[in-house]
Amino acid sequence: MAVLEVTNLHKRYADRIAVDDVSFTVERGEIFGILGRNGAGKTTTVECIGGLRTPDRGEIRVLGLDPRRDRERLRAVLGMQLQESTLQDRITALEALRLFASFYPDPARPEQLLDDLGLAGSARTAYAKLSGGQKQRLSIALALVGNPKLAILDELTTGLDPQARRDTWHLISGIRDRGVTILLVTHFMDEAERLCDRVAVIHEGRVAALDTPAALTARAASGQVLTFHVTRPVALDGLPGVDSVTLDGEQVTVRGTDEALPAVVAELARQGLAPIGLRVEQSTLDDAFVQITGGSPAPSLAQTVQQGEAR
């Protein structure tokens, strides 16, 4: 049964069209990813779903409810984690959870939730004194405290260090196992690959692709990329399975199918050379994303961990 149905969603702001035509369906128990570059229309889409914005056209049904007409009933079954929202500086983690729990008819136990999110030790820490990772986890806890049937998590791990991201992923899987359907907005490919059952790639306000991460990757597959050094220039063109060879001094990059690797190694051996520092990379969801959205890659993890957990 579908938990969420979005049909022909359209939303324009004064100066631009944020969401042009977006449709998708999320099934019960799924982790559904919405991928896209910054400004692709992801956040506008989820804000319409959460009833925080009114779409210009299109239909949205969350558990059969209309986000605008049935606002009150929707909010009791929907948990939202928002980008760029904060709490009062002096409120403690436990107070915040108790406060939010008081809004819902059948809330989770705040103490239990703090425990589940590894925040038990920070229960009495003021919000302003929490680290970036702790704030993020508290924000997830607030989205879950109402025991929602659908949780919307927007830019879940932005600003977290690698360990905190992995912990958060683990947590999200655990939440799904409790029967919560999750709509995950992200621009991290590794996150989508790791967590999502299906993803919709949104590009310029439209759904550019919708499939499982594996299927999207396979669709974009350019096969393998080999990189290595050689001690003198070589010619590798025309080998079986090789699509392209790029030489940059002694640095060689070969793109091709699975057959390329044995062919290249055999040819180098025949010429009396060894591939120094050989690396073989499979194409990833990242490559698929770039192909689908037609441009430079999305920001990598390395660029974002600088804002890491320690403040």
Next chain:
Amino acid sequence: MNSTMFRTELRLYFRDIAAVVFGILLAPAILAILGSVPAFRAADPALGGRTTVSIYVPIMLTMAVAMVALSMLPAQLSAYRERGILRRLAATPARPRDLLTAQALVQLTVLGIGVLLVLGVGWLAYGVELPANPVAFVLGFLLVAVTLFGIGLLLATAGSAKMVQGLGSLTFFPLMFFAGLWVPREVMPRTLQQISAYTPLGAGEQVMQDAVAGHWPHAMNIAVLCVYAAAAWAGAVRFFRWS
């Protein structure tokens, strides 16, 4: 009405030292300083035989209201908006009015403490009589608070937290001038007195001054306050934004 929200907001209020100082302690402190000047404790023929310090009790009360309503409340709400706290609440089943009610009750509680302190300091330290018409005093005070809170909430719709704070000060000083903070209304030139009666705090101060003296307020003062209150609240509700 969400009582958890009220309790939480009240606790948060008392964790903010600056808020406690400005919202609660400033008015009684100023009254204490004024009262420490011997001349201000002597009956003054220009004030109809009353002491300066007794005239200043209602003035300090209006100042306490103005401080909370024009400065603290709008600053708080615009900061909540700017930081996404309002938007976050809007994504839960909490209703907008839950937060507004909780905030208003917190500020009223704080004001109540401030009022008791001002009356207490005047009475215990300088022998200023307590309001001779307590019913008129409490009702009048609530009317002034409701009016000023409306103006404060209207200010809070103006934009960024900085802008709101600036507007708050810009409103505070002229309104307090007409309430007699610098020159008590009793000794103002007649024209100024007349203008003052049509300002929210001028009318408000008069209502409390009357109640302190044991009278019921003038209908004109009540009418002025009601007009301001209705206009301000209508504007505040009309222009309020959650993000």
